[in-house]
Amino acid sequence: MKTRTMTALGAAAAIMAVGGVVKADDPVNMTVVSWGGAYTESQQRAYHDPYMEANPHVTIINDDGSANALAGLRAQAQAGNVTWDLVDMLPSDAQLACDEGIIMPIDHDAMLAPAPDGTPASEDFLPGSLGECFIPQIVYSTVLTVNHEQFPDDKQPTTIEHLFDVENYPGRRALQDRPGTNLEWALYADGVPIEDIYDVLATPEGVDRAFAKLDTIKEHIVFWTEGAQAPQLLADGEVAFATGYNGRMFAASEVEGQPFDIIWDGQIVEWDGWVVPADGENVDQVMDYLYFATDTQRLADQAKYISYGPARASSAPLVSTHADLGIEMGPHMPTNPDNYYAPIVLNNDFWADYGDELRERFANWMLQ
Structure with a gap:
């Protein structure tokens, strides 16, 4: 070959x-x-x-x-x-x-x-x-998005921490059926500084900590596989939160008019x-x-x-305006300064080294 x-x-x-x-x-x-x-x-x-x-x-x-x-x-x-x-x-x-x-x-x-x-x-x-x-x-990001019609105007989710707070922010959560993003966010919501997430996740104790945090919302999770499923679950009202690719969430919100709000906190930035x-x-x-x-x-x-x-x-x-909508695209980009205030830049070396092991553990965790 x-x-x-x-x-x-x-x-x-x-x-x-x-x-x-x-x-x-x-x-x-x-x-x-x-x-x-x-x-x-x-x-x-x-x-x-x-x-x-x-x-x-x-x-x-x-x-x-x-x-x-x-x-x-x-x-x-x-x-x-x-x-x-x-x-x-x-x-x-x-x-x-x-x-x-x-x-x-x-x-x-x-x-x-x-x-x-x-x-x-x-x-x-x-x-x-x-x-x-x-x-x-x-350059894209995986973001947390909410259907704002499912929450009172004075109590809208705004952070990754709110994804894990089922008492104050009830509703089902749609998460992708793979460890990437989910493990990073679990540690971030558990208080690990962004710059330390991959160092912590590279240890057995860090992996256990991430899965323990995910356990706190497991009974509220709906898993998705294909990118189109996340905004659809959110639009249908089957979930209140959904992780997803920022471009798909933009299309659902701006093109289709869905009542979605993107939470840029902790966005997972990737090529x-x-x-x-x-x-x-x-x-x-x-x-x-x-x-x-x-x-x-x-x-x-x-x-x-x-x-x-x-x-x-x-x-x-x-980069200028949307070809069909005529709106300026800059404010909707993950790298816009107003959106890029707490990014987690995905560490591809980490996932190349640990990905197979963590995917296997995550798959088993989903079945438990």
């Missing part, structure tokens, strides 16, 4: 060196795996549609499988049948996949467009966002981006697409449709 992967990498680098142009006459069906919902729609409008317009031989097929992307990539690699061409993935999972050799390493400056002023991609993408096999698209499966059938076309879809303008364009910040510094000044 490694020899074929590096051969494909060299070919892709050569393509990028001459401006990211792939000549092709035969139709190409390119399967792009992402998260579905408002997020995939933003990719469709900002990236896929303009790329297909410029490359009519290409058809992009969306697959909403990113929630289980690592398992899917592993299964395809083991079967020797790689059917995905491009995958939207979290950095911690991308690092694991990279270490396992099931996704391609990326030479960012050779394969990605420079900024308009000539700044190389490696210097234009936000510090710490690039990975050996990972190309970031967005999200692309990985290229090793031994895919359309690597050259995928690299051409990535050169286009990760340039300065395209990353700024995505912010017209969803409230995620672009991962390039040169894209930020180009």
Whole structure:
């Protein structure tokens, strides 16, 4: 596998060196795996549609499988049948996949467009966002959101601590069925300073402390798996609190008019981006697409449709108003100063080191 992967990498680098142009006459069906919902729609409008317009031989097929992307990539690699061409993935999972050799390493400056002023991609993408096999698209956050109609006007939840206060803030809580975010918030609500959360969570005592805090609300929890489920549970009144991605909560509140309030306290800030499966059938076309879809303008364009910040510094000044609503998008970004007052920056190294163990324990805890 490694020899074929590096051969494909060299070919892709050569393509990028001459401006990211792939000549092709035969139709190409390119399967792009992402998260579905408002997020995939933003990719469709900002990236896929303009790329297909410029490359009519290409058809992009969306697959909403990113929630289980690592398992899917592993299964395809083991079967020797790689059917995905491009995958939207979290950095911690991308690092694991990279270490396992099931996704391609990326030479960012050779394969990605420079900024308009000539700044190389490696210097234009936000510090710490690039990975050996990972190309970031967005800065997003997982946030706590409430349906404010379920609480009195003078007693609205405003902090992560309120998520764990079922006496004063009753109602069911919708949490994602994975340890990330839940364990960090449990320690934060239990009084651990933000800067110490991962040091504490790296100890057996810290893990026990986090699960003990989660035990205090367990009988009130509804677990969700797919990103679309969280805002739907909140809109249907099945829960009073829901964790979820800030872009989905923005879409539900601002686009659909749901009575939601985002609580920015303790937002879990993270990158999200692309990985290229090793031994895919359309690597050259995928690299051409990535050169286009990760340039300065395209990353700024995505912010017209969803409230995620672009991962390039040169894209930020180009973020303006929502394409359909006409509202300024800046105040809805997780990195807006009014929102970024108590962020927990997700530690991908921690989750790469401890993720498998904690996922197993969390899965067993959910079943208890």
